[in-house]
Amino acid sequence: MSMLKYWVWLSRLEGVGSQTKLSLLERFPTPEDIYCADRDELLLTEGISRREAEVLGKKDLAEADRILADCERLGLHLLTLHDAAYPVRLRSIYDPPCLLYIRGRLPAVDELPAVAVVGTRKASPYGIRCAEDLSFGLAEAGAVVVTGLARGIDSVAAQGALRAGGSVIGVLGGGIDVIYPRENGWLYEDVAAAGCLVSEYPPGAETLPGHFPIRNRMISGLSVAALVVEAPTRSGALITAGMALDQGRDVFAVPGPIYAENSKGCNRLIRDGAMVAAEPWDILREYEALFPGKLRGQTRAAAPPPPEKQPGQPVEAAIPALPALSVKDAGLTDDQILILQTLTEEPMAVDDLAELTELPVRRVLSALTMLEIDGFVTQREGKRYVRAVTLIP
Template sequence: MLKYWLWMAELPGLTNQVRLALLRHFGTPENAFYADAGEILLTEGITKEQAEALDNKSLAAAGKILEDCRRLGLRVLTFQDAEYPNRLRNIYDPPFLLYVRGRLPAIDEEPVITVVGTRRCTPYGETCGEKLGYGLARGGAVVVSGMARGVDAAATRGALRGGGVPIGVLGCGLDVVYPPEHRYLYEDVAAAGALVSEYPPGTEPDKSHFPVRNRIMAGLAAGTVVVEAPLRSGALITGNTALEQGRDLFAVPGPIDAPASAGCNRILRDGGIIVTEPRDVLDHYAGRFPDKLRLEEAREEPETLGYQARRERAEAPRAVPPSLSLSGSGLTDDQIALLRALAGEPRLVDDLIEETGIPARRVLSALTLLELDGRIAQHAGKRYTRVVTLTE
């Protein structure tokens, strides 16, 4: 029964290796729950202190977690469940159980690619992350990220725009939004794909959680792409973990004098696979997943401008803003709402989503079209301004 899995998962002092050793010895957590102390000590690798932890037979914590999961619409996936991915089961230190919100695809049958990078990304890194997320999703890949600021968020937005099935792996409970400005991004990922965590509901983020989470991000995927990362970066930890797990490691090259790309350039120097477009990743798996990949669709989004062109247009001076009459303009309701919201200082996408109440995918689509038409401009940090004056 699930309550015994949660009981064992929450016992202090037990590592995943010890929990799995107990599972091998007793067959189920329920059998371990009812075992006597002498039999528990026969478990391979268990210490006396760890065995004593199993003397705690209270199921109160497990019951609360079950109640929280039902209230929040979460599923618990245990190590023995058929849906638990073999790809993850076979790594060193696999999670004992996972909490899932949304629909987790059949991981073992899918070309899953993890995309990671620094939280403090440059405009170049953000553009590359979104372009890769979009192209990978269009090409049939499942895109995994850590849902962090920077490259992770950009790749996730791109995957959503590409109609993909994104997976976000969290270092906190699934009911805790971190960073808080990603609330709408969380909702969209849960609707289109899945949010995953090994931490129960209510668990706040902690810096110790994120390196541990990285093994799940790498373990779900056939390969990991590092988009932009300095030499000391959590993204490099994920990349190294992928190599330790026997997975492919890709990297996006950057300028040789750019600190933000130093980690990626080192990966490439040490034999990593270079990525300059989504096809570079997907071609690597064409023979392995011939029925899943749509290589001809993994191209740069036609309406997406390159970083340099976007920057030049955003920075181009305008002496007098042109006037735009909303009456008979042919604009959609979403575009009109966004234009009205873009009065004044540059606005973040998440701010626009919150103010207008328009879902993230529609906001991103409308912003792209408005930018192409020259009615808004994008600035560093994915901020937008209106470059026209409105008349009704």
């Protein structure tokens, strides 16, 4: 915790550019070394201005201590640019955040196909249906849906992924405890339970219009591709698509009627080279080879038949012991731990699990999906689940 306060101090310094902060982190081993450096040492950093060196002379840590106390109170954890768990995909963009505030469990996005789903806040019925259906299909196949949780397409995309029992990353333009829009309080809770909320802004930070373009680079930076569902010619979703292209990500768009204002931005993207997405596998087939065994559905190979019984082989082979799992050290969410503790070696239906755990069905499905991907549960015929590990304290 003592080291984290220097990361918070550096990230909150106004008047020091993001590229300067990254240059400082390359030159000095830790933010504490930056804090302790004198002005002449700081000026040896490539690209730093004298004005920035003066700002770095502000040594007050009171705000950092307050932010860390708020994080502890809210149950947030922090991820720094130097942490091994910081996504390589995000670290590789031009201006990655040096500090992330997280509520929930950040999926292993470097090992999974994560797709940004974005679009207009003033979505039409056509856009709402497309966003929900495509996000449901992406999540059901095993992809992570990344979205900004804004009103309109973003919120519908998160709901579709959650309905499929999938994992969602909600990237925010303010503090994690500042719900925007206000009606999304329940959605924040469900996303945190099934995946995570992430922000580069500390608790209490107001959601300001200027934060959204900055946030958008994180949405695309965490993803292998950006899907624009519905967007007029002037839309923040098109900014995200442009950032995705700058970051070397693929861009997909949902085509729409040529006279529909909300589809003009998508149609223009397609005209300029974006790939058409009319169904989830229009996107996923591009990444199936890059993430073998991670996607389920359309092109999933059938399980091999059981081997034929050899002469002299006993009628029943010994049942192998289940691998042991320490729930304390596995990095699981509270929902996932509760599901594992409730499951047995006898198949259980989702509705039964929801009744026993007193969790909403959507959260049970979300937890089961991530546990199945990790190999901790197995799905049997009739969408019934069994525990595939032995739990240890």
